[in-house]
Amino acid sequence: MEIDKILESLSAGKISVNNAKKLLSLYSIEEVEGFAKIDINRSKRRGIPEVIFAETKEIEEIKKIVKKTLEKSNSVLISRIKKKDYPTILAFAKRLKITIKTGKNSSTLLLFKNPISFHGGKVGILTAGTSDIGVAEExxxxxxxxxxxxxxxxDVGVAGIQRIFPILKKMIKEDVDCIIVAAGMEGALATLVSSMVDIPIIGIPTSVGYGYGEKGIAALASMLQSCSLGLSVVNIDNGIAAGGIAANIANRTIRKKD
Incomplete structure (x- = not known):
C-alpha cells in the first residue's frame, strides 16, 4: 500500500494507528535477497533519491537493486559505473522501458518511470576545464x-578568466539558488566565483592534476583554505554529494518563495 493510501485509510478510520505505523515501517525499508536494504522513503522524507554506488558492486547486484527500487519509487541514480560494465547496465536499463538520462563524460545514469517535472529551484553548475565535466554532470x-x-x-576556468563572465551573468539573471563549481589543478575557480556573487557556492575539487598535490589534493586544500566566505566544499570528485546539497538548498529556497 502506498504511503498516501495508508494515510487516507487512517484518516477515514479504516485502519488503526498501530496498523498504520506497521504498514509505514514495512514500506520504508525494502530488502533485496539479504544483501541490500533500500531506504524506499528517502525521497519522500528528504527529497533525495536512492543512489546506487556501482563502483564496488557486481552487475547482477545492481540490476536487482534497480528493479526493487523502481517498484517502490519513481527514480534511481546509478553512480560510478565501471567502464567495462557501463554498456551492460545501459542495455539493461533500456530493456526496462523507462526514461534514461545520461551525462556527458559521466559514468552515472538517472533512471525514472514518470516524467520529472522541474518544479524545484535552480542550480548553476560550472567547471574550470573539460576534464571536470564528468563530475559536474554527476x-x-x-x-x-x-x-x-x-x-x-x-570550461570557464581561471586560465582564461574572461570566459566566466557571460555564464555567470546568465546565472545571476536566472536567479539561481546555488552554484556548484568543479575544478581540479589548484581549484581556484571556486574561490573566484564565491568572491563575485551573493549565492551559496559548493566547490568540488576534482582529481585533475599531477605532480605535487596530484589527484585533487591541491584543489581540495585550496578550496578548504579559501579566504572567500560563502564557499563550502565536498570531497574530491563527489558530484553526487554536491548535487544533493545544492538541490536541497534550491528546493528549500523555492518553498520559502511560495
Missing part, C-alpha cells in the same frame, strides 16, 4: 532527479 543528474532546473557552463 551533480546535474542528481539535481534533476530532485526536480531542479540546471544551468551549466563548462
Amino acid at each position: 551533480s546535474r543528474l542528481m539535481c534533476e532527479a530532485m526536480n531542479c532546473k540546471c544551468i551549466t557552463g563548462y
